[in-house]
Amino acid sequence: MDFLMSAGALRSSRWLTLHAILVFAFLYLPIAVLIVYSFNGPGVGGFPPRDLTLDWYRTLFADGAIWESVGNSLLVAACAVAIALGLGIPAALALDRAQFPGKAVFRRLVLLPLILPGIITGLSLLMLFNEGHIKLSLLTIVLGHGTALISVATTEVFAGLQKLDRAQEEASLDLGANYWQTFLRITLPNLKLSIIGAALLIFTLSMDEIAVSFFLIGRNNTLPLEIWGRLRRGITPEINAISTIIFVFSLTAITLWYRLRKAEGTTEVAAELIDTAG
Amino acid sequence: MLTKDQSESTASGTLDSAALLDIRKVAKTFGQSVVLREISLKVAEGEFLTILGESGSGKTTLLRIIAGFESATSGEVCMKGERLDLLPPYKRRVNTVFQHYALFPHLTVEQNVGYGLRVEKQAESEITARVEQALARVKMTAHAKAKPSKISGGQQQRVALARALVKRPQLLLLDEPLSALDANLRRQMQVELKSLQREVGIAFVFVTHDQEEAMVMSDRIALLRMGELEQVASPRDIYSRPATAYTAQFIGHTNLLQTVAQGGIVRCNSLSWPAPIPDGPALRSLRPENIKVAGSSGSQDAVRFRGKLQHRAFHGSTELLQIECADGLSFSVRAPARSDWQGELEFEFDPADAVAVRESAERP
Amino acid sequence: MFTRAYRTVITMPPLLWVSLFLLAPYLLMFCYSFWSLSASQTIVHSWSLENYRQLLSVEVYWQTLLRSMWIAARVMLFSLLLGYPLAYFLSFRAAARKDLFYQLVIIPLWVSYLVRAYAWKTILGSDGVLNTLLQYAHLTSHPLDFLLYSPFAVVLTLTHIYTPFTFLPIYASLEHIPRNLVEASHDLGASPAQTFWRVIFPLSIPGVLAGATFAFVLSLGDFLAPLLLGGPSGIMISNIVVSLFGAAYNWPLGAAISFCMLVLVVSLLFFSERLEKKWIFS
Numbered sequence: 025m026d027f028l029m030s031a032g033a034l035r036s037s038r039w040l041t042l043h044a045i046l047v048f049a050f051l052y053l054p055i056a057v058l059i060v061y062s063f064n065g066p067g068v069g070g071f072p073p074r075d076l077t078l079d080w081y082r083t084l085f086a087d088g089a090i091w092e093s094v095g096n097s098l099l100v101a102a103c104a105v106a107i108a109l110g111l112g113i114p115a116a117l118a119l120d121r122a123q124f125p126g127k128a129v130f131r132r133l134v135l136l137p138l139i140l141p142g143i144i145t146g147l148s149l150l151m152l153f154n155e156g157h158i159k160l161s162l163l164t165i166v167l168g169h170g171t172a173l174i175s176v177a178t179t180e181v182f183a184g185l186q187k188l189d190r191a192q193e194e195a196s197l198d199l200g201a202n203y204w205q206t207f208l209r210i211t212l213p214n215l216k217l218s219i220i221g222a223a224l225l226i227f228t229l230s231m232d233e234i235a236v237s238f239f240l241i242g243r244n245n246t247l248p249l250e251i252w253g254r255l256r257r258g259i260t261p262e263i264n265a266i267s268t269i270i271f272v273f274s275l276t277a278i279t280l281w282y283r284l285r286k287a288e289g290t291t292e293v294a295a296e297l298i299d300t301a302g
Numbered sequence: 303m304l305t306k307d308q309s310e311s312t313a314s315g316t317l318d319s320a321a322l323l324d325i326r327k328v329a330k331t332f333g334q335s336v337v338l339r340e341i342s343l344k345v346a347e348g349e350f351l352t353i354l355g356e357s358g359s360g361k362t363t364l365l366r367i368i369a370g371f372e373s374a375t376s377g378e379v380c381m382k383g384e385r386l387d388l389l390p391p392y393k394r395r396v397n398t399v400f401q402h403y404a405l406f407p408h409l410t411v412e413q414n415v416g417y418g419l420r421v422e423k424q425a426e427s428e429i430t431a432r433v434e435q436a437l438a439r440v441k442m443t444a445h446a447k448a449k450p451s452k453i454s455g456g457q458q459q460r461v462a463l464a465r466a467l468v469k470r471p472q473l474l475l476l477d478e479p480l481s482a483l484d485a486n487l488r489r490q491m492q493v494e495l496k497s498l499q500r501e502v503g504i505a506f507v508f509v510t511h512d513q514e515e516a517m518v519m520s521d522r523i524a525l526l527r528m529g530e531l532e533q534v535a536s537p538r539d540i541y542s543r544p545a546t547a548y549t550a551q552f553i554g555h556t557n558l559l560q561t562v563a564q565g566g567i568v569r570c571n572s573l574s575w576p577a578p579i580p581d582g583p584a585l586r587s588l589r590p591e592n593i594k595v596a597g598s599s600g601s602q603d604a605v606r607f608r609g610k611l612q613h614r615a616f617h618g619s620t621e622l623l624q625i626e627c628a629d630g631l632s633f634s635v636r637a638p639a640r641s642d643w644q645g646e647l648e649f650e651f652d653p654a655d656a657v658a659v660r661e662s663a664e665r666p
Numbered sequence: 667m668f669t670r671a672y673r674t675v676i677t678m679p680p681l682l683w684v685s686l687f688l689l690a691p692y693l694l695m696f697c698y699s700f701w702s703l704s705a706s707q708t709i710v711h712s713w714s715l716e717n718y719r720q721l722l723s724v725e726v727y728w729q730t731l732l733r734s735m736w737i738a739a740r741v742m743l744f745s746l747l748l749g750y751p752l753a754y755f756l757s758f759r760a761a762a763r764k765d766l767f768y769q770l771v772i773i774p775l776w777v778s779y780l781v782r783a784y785a786w787k788t789i790l791g792s793d794g795v796l797n798t799l800l801q802y803a804h805l806t807s808h809p810l811d812f813l814l815y816s817p818f819a820v821v822l823t824l825t826h827i828y829t830p831f832t833f834l835p836i837y838a839s840l841e842h843i844p845r846n847l848v849e850a851s852h853d854l855g856a857s858p859a860q861t862f863w864r865v866i867f868p869l870s871i872p873g874v875l876a877g878a879t880f881a882f883v884l885s886l887g888d889f890l891a892p893l894l895l896g897g898p899s900g901i902m903i904s905n906i907v908v909s910l911f912g913a914a915y916n917w918p919l920g921a922a923i924s925f926c927m928l929v930l931v932v933s934l935l936f937f938s939e940r941l942e943k944k945w946i947f948s
Contacts, residue, residue: 036859037759040755041759043752044752044755044767047751047829050748050826051771051826051829054785054789057795058781058785072799072802111683111684114675115680115684118677118680122673130677130680134680134684134688139880139935140928141884141886141904141931142887143887144924144927144931147920147921148688148691148694149687151694151921152687154917171683171687203672204672232779234779234780234890235889235890238908248780251784252780255784255787267778271777271781274776278772278773279773282769286765
């Protein structure tokens, strides 16, 4: 709005701007510190940073255990994407279009892991595997991630479905295609962006996931758990290095995801969260 | 309500200097596009002025500048001699009825109407009394406790009106308030709004793209085209004496004739009539209802022609006939609805009804 | 529009999966909470209310729960105080840069929790960045103890993590407010401040409630930040549960506490939703 504001309103604008700057500083400070100190010779802590070096990165790259856990994480994330999408897409379709008994309960149940603390999801699954005498391993982690992340897939695809023009599907049926053909030729292509965006998000969240994984871990570590293990033993600046790398990857993934959603026209995650998670 | 004197002086579009609102050379540019070009317009106390124009003509922008939601790129707006455009919107004695009503969804009808009084920190008893009065005036007393989502569009529109009027502004702005209503309700509201305006005596500046609406309601019409004023006049004047071809075509139907005057005779293809005017070409506007089917008792001065009926459009009480003449001229003629109009017919019109109009300037 | 076959195919698989991996585990957890531990450290399927009795009587559980709720409440409050003005700024004052700022806010949200918590650990430690900076600038002469291994560190870290979480729903509800309402308010004589309190804030309440609930619930159940940064005084209820499933090995008791947390969280969500509905006006 272009209109004139009184002096008081202009003053409040300045305070708001200042507040925004401070909050952004607060949000990015730890990340900035992490990145800067990953190049810091003497390691973590101490001020000011000096002796810029790539040593910690070199140590990191030589660290076999870390890379093994990265491999595990990638595998788990890929499987989690498959499960979450494989169940999340039908779930979104069901919520958007079908009427069935218990729909309201189903909706809440699917979306619950989004807002429930990870410990509850993790522990309840642990008890399930225990009763079922299933040994903890990467598989159990995959099952945990997949289950928890169905909610993300559902939310994203649901948003995409809302933007879908129903008339296109009706036109397809009118022209003689049956429901399956319509789904494959019309619905799915229109959901392409939503699905890719969801996959990107699920992959990133799975790579970072620790709360649920904590309880379902077997002998093989995922990356966050490997880092966690190291942290228990004491801080090494290697961790800064790997954290910086994680940050760069997350940043890329999320920027991509955001661009995709913009192209699709749905940039608000939260809107659906309020409507559907509630 | 204008006095007879005021009506006459406004006939030509000008006003004496005691105007309520004085818009002086207001221009507005958004980035690269020029939306308003040096508009100068005066609004008199108590008059109903309509700013009429197509979408993109700049009419809404002009209204928003008066209200204070946009600031002009150049020019001034004065109210009763004092600069209005230097004030923020919440300090102006101007209120607006928004196109989509903009009622506050979390407040009841009553609370909506009382909002403007509450922010002025008026006494509660005073507020209650004035709100009641305002609601009664727009006939919404029964719905005082309802929320906006529970009442119809037409009812919301009345509440928006009450909310603005209860503040007793010096000027009321209405931004296409009837555009969302269906045709019958719209016609009803036009009449109600007009009588309401006479009742409260406040100047109304009404924005619309509907020329019929403008003619029904206004004391004066300001026709805006591509950011410039084409003509400012009373509805009757703007209709019978349009200044430009655009005005003649935008308001009502018309026939545009390319004529040339030479040696006291005006010619248009095979038609001609005497007129004591200097030589030269002129574009003339002739309204369809001024062309009559020739009867036996036609006046001597009437211009006659024959034409073949190509097409008819039935409008209930009248018909619009499309006529092609042998010399290539085509006319629209408004005639009483009769089933036996057909073939070749003879028509006549009074040459005084063929009014000369300017070509409208081309815009980049 | 949809045939039975179509409807079955899209509802059955997710329904089955969710029943098996979400519903069944919660029910199982409920059952576990009534079971007990035998002398030989195996889980016995004998049904009793013993665990709940313990829960109610042992003081440390109560105290920890209350402390957790107090920490969660502070996190909720601070993230609202940080998040709301930020959301307002983006929605109403940022104009052309709105998009860029929005991206800037959500990026930290998706960067690993662990990474961010760890970063605070390196900042707040006695050899950490903050302490050495303060000493370097001669503002303090020795490291400040309370910065790390304290409830302060937990609240700070969790506020950092959850501020974007509260921002999102508030921003969404602010964006949903039609701008012509703001113009109407100004038109009727209300200053920007009056407009905010009378029009904008009331209409943003659903977003505030959603954001507050997220922050509170997720903080309450958090166990990682306390483990990394909380020290002995910053232990939260989830840490107790974690140890019961770990070294202290008492699954049934842990299940009982977890189940209580589940019930508490679901109730909070339920009430929050009811409250939100009262404040939604379309």
